[in-house]
Amino acid sequence: xxxxxxxxxxxxxxxxxxxxxxxxxxxxxxxxxxxxxxxxxxxxxxxxxxxxxxxxxxxxxxxxxxxxxxxxxxxxxxxxxxxxxxxxxxxxxxxxxxxxxxxxxxxxxxxxxxxxxxxxxxxxxxxxxxxxxxxxxxxxxxxxxxxxxxxxxxxxxxxxxxxxxxxxxxxxxxxxxxxxxxxxxxxxxxxxxxxxxxxxxxxxxxxxxxxxxxxxxxxxxxxxxxxxxxxxxxxxxxxxxxxxxxxxxxxxxxxxxxxxxxxxxxxxxxxxxxxxxxxxxxxxxxxxxxxxxxxxxxxxxxxxxxxxxxxxxxxxxxxxxxxxxxxxxxxxxxxxxxxxxxxxxxxxxxxxxxxxxxxxxxxxxxxxxxxx
Amino acid sequence: xxxxxxxxxxxxxxxxxxxxxxxxxxxxxxxxxxxxxxxxxxxxxxxxxxxxxxxxxxxxxxxxxxxxxxxxxxxxxxxxxxxxxxxxxxxxxxxxxxxxxxxxxxxxxxxxxxxxxxxxxxxxxxxxxxxxxxxxxxxxxxxxxxxxxxxxxxxxxxxxxxxxxxxxxxxxxxxxxxxxxxxxxxxxxxxxxxxxxxxxxxxxxxxxxxxxxxxxxxxxxxxxxxxxxxxxxxxxxxxxxxxxxxxxxxxxxxxxxxxxxxxxxxxxxxxxxxxxxxxxxxxxxxxxxxxxxxxxxxxxx
Numbered sequence: 001x002x003x004x005x006x007x008x009x010x011x012x013x014x015x016x017x018x019x020x021x022x023x024x025x026x027x028x029x030x031x032x033x034x035x036x037x038x039x040x041x042x043x044x045x046x047x048x049x050x051x052x053x054x055x056x057x058x059x060x061x062x063x064x065x066x067x068x069x070x071x072x073x074x075x076x077x078x079x080x081x082x083x084x085x086x087x088x089x090x091x092x093x094x095x096x097x098x099x100x101x102x103x104x105x106x107x108x109x110x111x112x113x114x115x116x117x118x119x120x121x122x123x124x125x126x127x128x129x130x131x132x133x134x135x136x137x138x139x140x141x142x143x144x145x146x147x148x149x150x151x152x153x154x155x156x157x158x159x160x161x162x163x164x165x166x167x168x169x170x171x172x173x174x175x176x177x178x179x180x181x182x183x184x185x186x187x188x189x190x191x192x193x194x195x196x197x198x199x200x201x202x203x204x205x206x207x208x209x210x211x212x213x214x215x216x217x218x219x220x221x222x223x224x225x226x227x228x229x230x231x232x233x234x235x236x237x238x239x240x241x242x243x244x245x246x247x248x249x250x251x252x253x254x255x256x257x258x259x260x261x262x263x264x265x266x267x268x269x270x271x272x273x274x275x276x277x278x279x280x281x282x283x284x285x286x287x288x289x290x291x292x293x294x295x296x297x298x299x300x301x302x303x304x305x306x307x308x309x310x311x312x313x314x315x316x317x318x319x320x321x322x323x324x325x326x327x328x329x330x331x332x333x334x335x336x337x338x339x340x341x342x343x344x345x346x347x348x349x350x351x352x353x354x355x356x357x358x359x360x361x362x363x364x365x366x367x368x369x370x371x372x
Numbered sequence: 373x374x375x376x377x378x379x380x381x382x383x384x385x386x387x388x389x390x391x392x393x394x395x396x397x398x399x400x401x402x403x404x405x406x407x408x409x410x411x412x413x414x415x416x417x418x419x420x421x422x423x424x425x426x427x428x429x430x431x432x433x434x435x436x437x438x439x440x441x442x443x444x445x446x447x448x449x450x451x452x453x454x455x456x457x458x459x460x461x462x463x464x465x466x467x468x469x470x471x472x473x474x475x476x477x478x479x480x481x482x483x484x485x486x487x488x489x490x491x492x493x494x495x496x497x498x499x500x501x502x503x504x505x506x507x508x509x510x511x512x513x514x515x516x517x518x519x520x521x522x523x524x525x526x527x528x529x530x531x532x533x534x535x536x537x538x539x540x541x542x543x544x545x546x547x548x549x550x551x552x553x554x555x556x557x558x559x560x561x562x563x564x565x566x567x568x569x570x571x572x573x574x575x576x577x578x579x580x581x582x583x584x585x586x587x588x589x590x591x592x593x594x595x596x597x598x599x600x601x602x603x604x605x606x607x608x609x610x611x612x613x614x615x616x617x618x619x620x621x622x623x624x625x626x627x628x629x630x631x632x633x634x635x636x637x638x639x640x641x642x643x644x645x646x647x648x649x650x651x652x653x654x655x656x657x658x659x660x661x662x663x664x665x666x667x668x669x670x671x672x673x
Contacts, residue, residue, distance in 0.1 A: 007492070010483030281479045284440060285540070286468025287496050288461055366440045368479050369431050369552055 008298035011275055018267055019303060025263030026307020027314065030341060032256030034315050038331035040249045043242055045332055049173050051234035053126030056202035057211060059233040060218060061226050077196050079222060086221045088209035093117035094198035096189040099179055102160035104150050110179040115189020122202040125183045130154050131169030137185050141169035145327035146180035161192055177328050264304050264352035268296060272356040276363055283365035293357045300349035308345030312338045387548055387580035388414040388437055393446030395432050406432040408603035419574055419581040421590050424600035430584035431552050437582060438471055438550045439463045451547055468497050472541030474551035478533035480525040486512060486536040487521040493543040511539035515569055531562030538569060549574060551583040567593055588615055617656040618645035633657055
């Protein structure tokens with residue numbers, strides 16, 4: 001059935017080149033938006049994994065420190081006994097997490113050393129995709145991106161800070177973009193920082209106690225330390241690390257959105273100008289401004305949805321391909337992101353059609369009497 | 373110049389009524405009056421041809437009657453409705469349902485087939501789907517385009533496109549047809565066919581038709597011919613105008629495109645017509661519907 005929407009479709013069909021270029025522009029815009037939102041999502045998930053994946057109930061840090069990159073914690077090993085004696089604490093084991101700059105295959109690499117207690121496994125790798133999931137002295141589990149980037153594999157060796165490690169496993173979801181997380185024993189790790197100190201104590205609690213009760217007990221017994229639940233620690237991590245990046249992510253996403261609006265707006269403006277006489281004809285033969293505006297709006301929504309749909313279909317596999325070449329590129333795209341991006345697509349079309357709509361309102365139907 | 377055609381009668385008998393209508397473009401020093409104090413009544417079912425040279429205000433007058441322009445002063449009544457005071461939406465509705473337009477160029481939507489161009493107007497009036505399709509096909513059949521319903525404008529000749537425009541003008545069964553130079557871009561033969569079609573259609577459907585033109589061929593179509601000059605309507609043609617013997621268009625005597633043949637002067641709208649005349653003056657010199665000497669000839673309206 002022929003309806004007004006056909007006019008929109010046929011107008012677009014008559015401007016295929018412009019539409020293709022515009023859809024391409026929208027895809028780039030979607031790429032920017034999805035990448036930024038996906039990067040934020042990936043970082044957020046990674047921060048959660050880094051904390052909750054450690055397997056402890058509570059994290060103990062030096063007072064006033066969250067233990068993140070930005071706010072390192074340093075604790076004396078001597079308090080381990082005091083911690084284990086706190087009412088409600090079942091076990092308290094040290095965890096070293098510290099960045100270490102080194103060279104691998106003559107390339108400068110920042111490792112994020114994770115020296116954990118191999119007896120309890122607390123703080124160990126949470127997503128091993130190849131090899132063993134625990135280490136012994138002299139062994140190391142390395143991040144997947146590091147392995148890809150440096151052509152390292154299980155059974156190979158890695159030397160840093162004058163010590164040889166045998167690679168026994170490959171870990172996923174441990175790429176921090178600016179650093180690669182590696183897992184070694186606590187004893188191997190303590191040689192890399194000062195003797196007699198650790199960064200954290202990971203605490204599990206006795207049954208019958210609430211997390212808050214044990215937090216209070218620890219902070220009462222040891223006034224120079226802070227204790228917090230895994231969720232609180234993860235939040236503090238995210239607030240500190242992502243807090244600096246999130247505004248940038250949002251800004252770039254907004255720029256991506258503006259680029260999309262601009263691209264569609266320019267297309268519509270151009271189409272409107274190209275078809276000004278036809279819109280004049282429509283008005284002359286009795287179409288209201290609203291009916292003509294509907295044609296433009298439909299064009300806008302069609303182009304934006306095409307662009308956003310193409311973007312949503314093409315970008316996730318494109319990112320997977322990019323990650324082969326740039327393993328550090330971590331982006332997490334979820335179905336709900338695609339949904340919201342589609343909604344955004346429709347809104348983009350609506351916003352982009354405002355200027356052409358104003359132009360249409362100004363088109364004089366008497367224009368059709370002028371011979372072109 | 374006198375303001376003429378001051379017909380009397382009850383307003384309900386008139387399809388179109390213009391009372392002292394003036395349209396001025398620009399202001400103060402740039403003001404140009406295109407239509408000047410026009411008084412005009414057109415009966416229902418009447419075919420009125422408005423003739424006059426280029427720039428005389430014919431198109432502006434059509435636009436005013438078609439509710440596409442607002443007069444600077446005066447009152448326009450179409451089918452008993454005062455245009456003044458109608459909202460934009462009401463004016464759109466009036467154009468959609470009560471007026472059919474035929475333009476100088478067919479002005480079809482390039483991306484739509486001939487059938488869809490007609491359907492579009494029906495869609496605007498709320499007639500959709502099969503009903504619109506069937507009516508469009510019926511109208512195209514009436515204008516002799518049964519076999520061209522799926523063709524795009526680019527696949528049709530100028531005459532065929534203009535016939536589609538006539539079908540489109542009739543789509544919503546309007547009472548009034550307004551045509552502005554409907555044959556201006558057509559060759560002589562095609563123009564003749566379009567004129568015949570317009571006449572037949574208007575008479576068969578009992579439409580009120582106003583045609584603005586400077587094409588002499590359309591004169592025969594009219595119940596009444598009006599002469600428009602400097603925005604004013606006159607019953608007589610001005611002495612200052614002649615007929616191009618090649619294309620039969622009205623031209624001003626001041627044109628430099630002139631030729632003499634057998635002691636008589638002939639005037640032309642374009643160099644092309646002049647050249648054609650020179651190639652075979654005998655065949656063109658005898659053309660025309662006027663009486664007497666061509667130079668300074670006056671034809672009664």
